[in-house]
Amino acid sequence: MDGDSTLSGAVVAVAGAAGPAGRATLMRLAEAGATVVGADADPARLAEAVDAARYAHGGSTVIGDTVDLLDLRATKDWVARIEKDFGRVDGLVHLVGGWRGSASFAATDLADWDFLEKLLVRTVQHTSLAFHDPLRRGAHGRYVLVSAAGASRPTAGNAAYAAAKAAAEAWTLALADDFRKAGGDEGPRAAAAILVVKALVHDAMRAERPNAKFAGFTDVKELAEAIAGVWERPAREVNGNRLWLTEKP
16 A cells, blocks of 8 residues: 555554654544544643544544553553454554653763653553554554664763663564564564654744754654654565664764
């Protein structure tokens, strides 16, 4: 299938759907004709994001579900509900984020690691394990992780953040290897891909800092476009690959 036809009628889950990147992704997937199921820990912000996507693309099915992605059973129950309600699952977009840093390496607070490990690593572990079987069963299963260039080139004050992002990438690449092995000689049917940004920017940030350059940043709308693009390419092309949306270190 070409273009958005692969996403038309697809069932895609979005973890971390209430933030700016999540909102843009809900919009783009709904525009492409997908059934979109967003999850977030903040029910009020999630409801706003879902309503905005529904309003922008009337007729699209966009729903929200408050899910604790730090609870593996709750995450598995979530994917089971999606399969029961819609018959299949064609993707999981992982947008759960967070950042903590320090002025120097020596000033690193290991409490930052504890915080980031849960948000950036444990949620990847839980979503990938929960969605693994449904994604392998589908014709266009995609697991999409959004990562940061800092995972490949950590800076002194970002040790905890970069290490957590690197761990999330490694976990996702292991999932990709599973998809590769399952596909055999015919190649993988499902794919796990990593979209790499320097940082994200959105309209509210530009309004708050009108003189800022945001050099190398990726707009959340561009990110959403790239996420949709993962379904437009064959699984063999994207599986196990880092797709750079900023300059490669």
